[in-house]
Amino acid sequence: MARAALTRQRVVEAAIGLADATGAEALSMRKLGESLGVEAMSLYNHVRNKEDLLDAMVDAVYAEIPLPDPAGGWRDELRPRYLATREVLLRHRWAIPLMESRAMPGAANLAHHEALLACLRANGFSLTQAAHAYSVLDGYVYGFVLTEKALPFDGDDVAEVAQAMLAQFPVDRFPNLAAMASEHVMQPGYDYGDEFGWGLDLILDGLERARRDAG
Amino acid sequence: MARAALTRQRVVEAAIGLADATGAEALSMRKLGESLGVEAMSLYNHVRNKEDLLDAMVDAVYAEIPLPDPAGGWRDELRPRYLATREVLLRHRWAIPLMESRAMPGAANLAHHEALLACLRANGFSLTQAAHAYSVLDGYVYGFVLTEKALPFDGDDVAEVAQAMLAQFPVDRFPNLAAMASEHVMQPGYDYGDEFGWGLDLILDGLERARRDAG
DNA sequence: ACCTGAACACCGTTCAAGT
DNA sequence: ACCTGAACACCGTTCAAGT
Numbered sequence: 491m492a493r494a495a496l497t498r499q500r501v502v503e504a505a506i507g508l509a510d511a512t513g514a515e516a517l518s519m520r521k522l523g524e525s526l527g528v529e530a531m532s533l534y535n536h537v538r539n540k541e542d543l544l545d546a547m548v549d550a551v552y553a554e555i556p557l558p559d560p561a562g563g564w565r566d567e568l569r570p571r572y573l574a575t576r577e578v579l580l581r582h583r584w585a586i587p588l589m590e591s592r593a594m595p596g597a598a599n600l601a602h603h604e605a606l607l608a609c610l611r612a613n614g615f616s617l618t619q620a621a622h623a624y625s626v627l628d629g630y631v632y633g634f635v636l637t638e639k640a641l642p643f644d645g646d647d648v649a650e651v652a653q654a655m656l657a658q659f660p661v662d663r664f665p666n667l668a669a670m671a672s673e674h675v676m677q678p679g680y681d682y683g684d685e686f687g688w689g690l691d692l693i694l695d696g697l698e699r700a701r702r703d704a705g
Numbered sequence: 706m707a708r709a710a711l712t713r714q715r716v717v718e719a720a721i722g723l724a725d726a727t728g729a730e731a732l733s734m735r736k737l738g739e740s741l742g743v744e745a746m747s748l749y750n751h752v753r754n755k756e757d758l759l760d761a762m763v764d765a766v767y768a769e770i771p772l773p774d775p776a777g778g779w780r781d782e783l784r785p786r787y788l789a790t791r792e793v794l795l796r797h798r799w800a801i802p803l804m805e806s807r808a809m810p811g812a813a814n815l816a817h818h819e820a821l822l823a824c825l826r827a828n829g830f831s832l833t834q835a836a837h838a839y840s841v842l843d844g845y846v847y848g849f850v851l852t853e854k855a856l857p858f859d860g861d862d863v864a865e866v867a868q869a870m871l872a873q874f875p876v877d878r879f880p881n882l883a884a885m886a887s888e889h890v891m892q893p894g895y896d897y898g899d900e901f902g903w904g905l906d907l908i909l910d911g912l913e914r915a916r917r918d919a920g
Numbered sequence: 921a922c923c924t925g926a927a928c929a930c931c932g933t934t935c936a937a938g939t
Numbered sequence: 940a941c942c943t944g945a946a947c948a949c950c951g952t953t954c955a956a957g958t
Contacts, residue, residue, distance in 0.1 A: 519952085520950075520951090528923075528924095531924060534953095583805075589851065590801065594869075600874055600879060603882060604878075607881035607882060607884075611881060617889040621885065621900065622900060622903050625903075626900070626903070626907060628848070629851075631844075633843070633844035633848020633849065634840070634848065636801070636848065637847060640807060659812070664815060665819075666819050666822035666823050667819050669832065670832060685840035686840075688840075689840060692908065696907035700907070733930085734931085735930085743943095744943055746933085746942075746943060749934095750940080755932065755933090921958100923956105924958100925955095925956085927952105929952095930951085930952105932947105933946105937943080939940100939941085
């Protein structure tokens with residue numbers, strides 16, 4: 491019994507699995523072929539080249555984010571959608587740096603922005619206001635997850651990393667960073683991810699205010 | 706006359722110039738050596754490896770961003786600083802995707818966050834409020850520039866790209882995107898970069914409100 | 921129509937050898 | 940102390956050859 495026939499979808503799914511497990515740097519056509527039980531060159535029957543594969547991977551990530559319902563209230567629709575966006579992006583940590591290099595948006599990306607705009611406009615946002623809203627919300631979620639990934643606040647090794655940093659950079663040169671680390675970040679129960687909801691609500695409040703003032 | 710002696714700083718500067726000109730993907734140790742009139746292997750006398758070089762490049766970008774003055778008003782200090790951050794990141798478009806993979810922050814990065822926290826705390830922000838402010842502002846600026854780079858709204862070819870997109874994805878399936886393109890984005894004088902200031906002011910307004918309500 | 925082996929033009933990095 | 944040439948283990952991608 492041979493393995494199931496290769497399809498574009500199977501190739502893309504395997505690539506996402508490999509990137510999730512080992513990071514985007516470790517994703518090579520040769521290793522991807524191996525994980526599918528096939529020579530690397532066979533993949534070229536299903537994707538044009540590696541760029542085409544990366545495009546498809548990014549669009550598959552967009553497809554995981556639930557669409558807002560234009561018939562719902564804009565804030566009730568958008569808030570959970572952006573919380574979900576953060577979770578999806580954390581699940582596929584390789585995706586954000588890839589997004590900047592994709593020239594042409596994929597189908598799932600377009601479907602998302604269409605639904606987002608439809609929801610805003612159905613709730614009284616003008617085109618100008620909708621452009622503002624889209625721009626600040628999308629910017630925030632991508633940047634937050636990027637920052638979140640880069641910060642050493644992740645997981646249980648906060649204390650060790652903080653210690654290493656403080657050892658390298660003396661406390662007296664960075665008193666505010668030291669205070670932030672010891673008196674805030676390292677306090678029990680602190681989770682940097684909680685900052686996401688705080689900033690999201692700040693932005694949604696601002697958008698609500700702008701919508702009211704103009705409408 | 707031989708070329709000036711190689712130093713770590715010269716290597717990092719040449720690498721930044723090469724990345725600015727040709728993108729991060731095109732930056733290889735071999736090409737970097739060539740641009741310095743030296744074999745690739747010589748570079749290893751000045752940087753530990755390519756990761757070390759990328760760390761130094763990212764920190765050099767941070768060093769280009771002006772520091773806020775803790776003695777100034779927080780909003781007067783932070784607003785121009787974040788406008789400048791956007792400009793620096795646009796000048797070095799390869800930097801943002803690199804930031805997520807840097808585990809250990811460099812000296813310029815630490816100096817920035819120290820000055821930022823000092824300015825906020827000198828202006829009455831608690832540690833908790835300062836963490837909120839840092840998180841939402843940094844997330845926003847990195848994400849905005851990432852989005853800005855990915856969007857095809859850049860330069861003079863807006864019309865062509867929009868046309869190509871509409872050709873590929875029929876207007877009747879994406880009526881709101883089509884309206885946004887033709888009635889807003891493609892209007893004379895529209896500049897997506899202007900959205901940055903709008904969102905920045907929205908966030909600063911929200912932070913001011915949070916500071917007042919708590920203080 | 922799909923898969924493969926060999927080949928090409930690249931990578932980052934090591935190491936012993938030069939000066 | 941710094942630079943180099945050869946070498947190693949990788950890349951993405953092509954192309955003619957197989958089935």
